[in-house]
Amino acid sequence: MSDQRGSRGTLVIDTERCKGCELCIAACPPGVLEMSSEVNELGYRFPLLHEGCTGCTACQMVCPDYVFDVYRFQRG
Template identity: 60%
Template sequence: MAKIKGDIVINTERCKGCEVCIAACPFTVIAMSKDVNSKGYHFAMKVNDECTGCTNCAVVCPDGVITVYRAKVTTE
């Protein structure tokens, strides 16, 4: 069965930890990390594989740090 799978890549160095993407994600794929980047912000990170590639997080991100991938994956 073909299924739409998505993936996100977050540029953690540019993330400012505003958490707007967390509120925008319909599948709670994103959470804040305990680590900080070089500017001292807790950055967003992907915590599960529910992502469908809807691009909501990337669209609302004020700093444009999220790149979204989407592909059809065939599973048996």
């Protein structure tokens, strides 16, 4: 059965700008972010997005490195 909560949006993560602070992981209400085991060009682990993003912008609001672009879906 599919998730009935419905997604209001999604996000794009600029993994190369991330410095691995993990603030987004704790801030994510649906818990759909986790840190990678790989590192970016700067040598930091970065968040990975799993299904279930609601587009709430919590990750974007806490990120000191501005790595999140949140996109809201049109309701129709």
